[in-house]
Amino acid sequence: EKFNELLHYREKFRNTDVVAFHHGHFNPLPASWKIPKGLSAIQLVNLWLVGSKNEHVPPLRKLSPLHMRHVDKEGKTRSRMKLVMGEIEYFARLKDVWLHDGWTSATVTKMWSTIWPLIDPYLRTQTSFKNCKTSEEKSRQGQLSWRTFHNKLTKDGHNWLPSKNVGRNT
Numbered sequence: 560e561k562f563n564e565l566l567h568y569r570e571k572f573r574n575t576d577v578v579a580f581h582h583g584h585f586n587p588l589p590a591s592w593k594i595p596k597g598l599s600a601i602q603l604v605n606l607w608l609v610g611s612k613n614e615h616v617p618p619l620r621k622l623s624p625l626h627m628r629h630v631d632k633e634g635k636t637r638s639r640m641k642l643v644m645g646e647i648e649y650f651a652r653l654k655d656v657w658l659h660d661g662w663t664s665a666t667v668t669k670m671w672s673t674i675w676p677l678i679d680p681y682l683r684t685q686t687s688f689k690n691c692k693t694s695e696e697k698s699r700q701g702q703l704s705w706r707t708f709h710n711k712l713t714k715d716g717h718n719w720l721p722s723k724n725v726g727r728n729t
Contacts, residue, residue, distance in 0.1 A: 608662035649722035
């Protein structure tokens with residue numbers, strides 16, 4: 560039975576060098592891997608769609624919450640990542656730059672550059688001053704933390720996500 564399970568994972572993660580048994584199950588993630596601190600939005604997109612060959616990490620989109628449990632005990636981080644990626648996919652489909660498969664760092668960069676003008680308005684920071692004036696600051700395209708991205712997209716609740724409000728003026 561364990562052999563059949565191993566074959567299943569090897570096929571599912573065939574571009575991954577290693578599938579090991581740790582934390583009670585076969586896992587394509589290395590036992591010592593952790594979600595990088597300070598992960599930017601573009602780095603998340605790359606990890607989600609391409610993975611990291613150097614670190615033997617398959618695309619995170621192919622992993623179940625069980626595979627990430629050793630780095631995300633309650634599954635909340637993966638859930639938030641999936642929400643961010645769902646919005647990125649929404650914008651990429653609008654611009655016809657979403658690929659079903661075959662992602663590379665180059666195709667991720669092209670997609671990100673294409674959708675950035677659509678995403679940017681949702682990520683601007685508004686600062687209020689004592690003199691009742693406000694200033695809108697642009698987000699930096701490649702340096703924005705994925706968590707900040709998530710928080711800004713969901714600041715008004717999940718029902719206000721761009722993908723759920725097609726046709727709404729922003």
